[in-house]
Amino acid sequence: MTTGIIYDPIYLEHRIGQHVESHERLIAIIEYLKEKQILDDPNFKLIKPRSATLEQIKYVHTEALINEIKEISKIADLTGKIQNLDMDTSVSAKTYDASLFSVGGNLEAIDRILNGDITNAFSIVRPPGHHSRKNRCSGFCIFNNIAITAEYLLREKEFKKVAIIDWDCHHGDGTQEIFYQGSSSEKGDVIFFSSHQDGRTLYPGSGFINEIGKGKGEGKIINYPMPPKAADDVLMIFFEEIIKPILFEFKPDFILISAGFDTHWTDRLTNMGWTYQAPALFLEKIMTIAKDIVKNRIAITLEGGYEIDKQAIAVYNCLRVLNNEKQKIIEEKPRTSDETLLNYINTKLIPNMRTKLSPYWNCF
Ligand SMILES: [Zn+2]
Numbered sequence: 001m002t003t004g005i006i007y008d009p010i011y012l013e014h015r016i017g018q019h020v021e022s023h024e025r026l027i028a029i030i031e032y033l034k035e036k037q038i039l040d041d042p043n044f045k046l047i048k049p050r051s052a053t054l055e056q057i058k059y060v061h062t063e064a065l066i067n068e069i070k071e072i073s074k075i076a077d078l079t080g081k082i083q084n085l086d087m088d089t090s091v092s093a094k095t096y097d098a099s100l101f102s103v104g105g106n107l108e109a110i111d112r113i114l115n116g117d118i119t120n121a122f123s124i125v126r127p128p129g130h131h132s133r134k135n136r137c138s139g140f141c142i143f144n145n146i147a148i149t150a151e152y153l154l155r156e157k158e159f160k161k162v163a164i165i166d167w168d169c170h171h172g173d174g175t176q177e178i179f180y181q182g183s184s185s186e187k188g189d190v191i192f193f194s195s196h197q198d199g200r201t202l203y204p205g206s207g208f209i210n211e212i213g214k215g216k217g218e219g220k221i222i223n224y225p226m227p228p229k230a231a232d233d234v235l236m237i238f239f240e241e242i243i244k245p246i247l248f249e250f251k252p253d254f255i256l257i258s259a260g261f262d263t264h265w266t267d268r269l270t271n272m273g274w275t276y277q278a279p280a281l282f283l284e285k286i287m288t289i290a291k292d293i294v295k296n297r298i299a300i301t302l303e304g305g306y307e308i309d310k311q312a313i314a315v316y317n318c319l320r321v322l323n324n325e326k327q328k329i330i331e332e333k334p335r336t337s338d339e340t341l342l343n344y345i346n347t348k349l350i351p352n353m354r355t356k357l358s359p360y361w362n363c364f
Helices: 011-013 026-036 063-081 095-114 145-155 173-178 232-250 280-294 308-322 339-357
Strands: 003-006 044-047 122-125 160-166 187-195 222-227 254-259 300-301
Touching: 003 095, 003 308, 011 026, 011 095, 026 160, 026 308, 044 095, 063 095, 063 308, 095 122, 095 145, 122 308, 145 160, 145 173, 145 254, 160 232, 173 187, 187 232, 222 232, 222 339, 232 280, 232 339, 254 280, 280 300, 280 308, 300 308
Parallel strands: 003 044, 003 122, 122 300, 160 187, 160 254, 187 222, 254 300
Antiparallel strands: none
């Protein structure tokens, strides 16, 4: 099997000054992968992205938003000054181009998986995307990479069902909004799982268990708000109790993952308790069922992660797991959640989620 790594220096050109979502994040990942000699390993294939087309960006975004990003990038170019879309989200001269390639990297990954060139893929891209809505960019995100990729699978690749799993520490509010009433294409279905730090304690303040979708999307938006300090064990409970039974029932054709690494216990923007092996161990669980239900078709896209050394290790670990080499992952001392927190998850959060979702899923 071969794991694709999609990367290009164009992603460094979204250069937004002194910002936590810095180009240094990707430099650190690539340097670490070089150090670990993954890029020379024949089981991995470094793949160049392409630019997404405007038609593809319009699968989820308004033309007005696309034009706005293009215009603001032009202003940044003409003035030589970084422009701000909001308090968090900045645009440089090359942001528009980098954003098209950020989406296009994910689309290239899909094509390579489908033509058998690679088995699965990790797109190491930026700007990230999961906070971007139909008509508004926010939270360091420009175009919603994962949402466009899901629509690409439905509209251009004739798949009927796509599952998105978002493990970034922040709620994927943009992806949720885009699919709240299901796919706009009417060509198929999208299910969205988001695990994140409880919105009462972290940006963007949403992602509660009563947000379950509407119309065609009803029952297909599944939020798992974790209390601060939740460790790896809390994530694994989400998989066993909610994700696994629903995926077996939903039977997706493809699994897409919004992979943020800002859940690490040291991350400067968040308050979670995950180790840097947690995402890889979670991915391994996803892969065990992906074998049966999606013929191993998994594509991962990078979202957040602000402790760049920890993120680099976590990305490396995920690549090893994608390539069935769990024994090669790098682990730090395991962390567990305290008893009160675990008790809340097992006796309140999970039962409440199952009750809310039971009208839509036979497994509950
Ligand atoms: Zn995040």
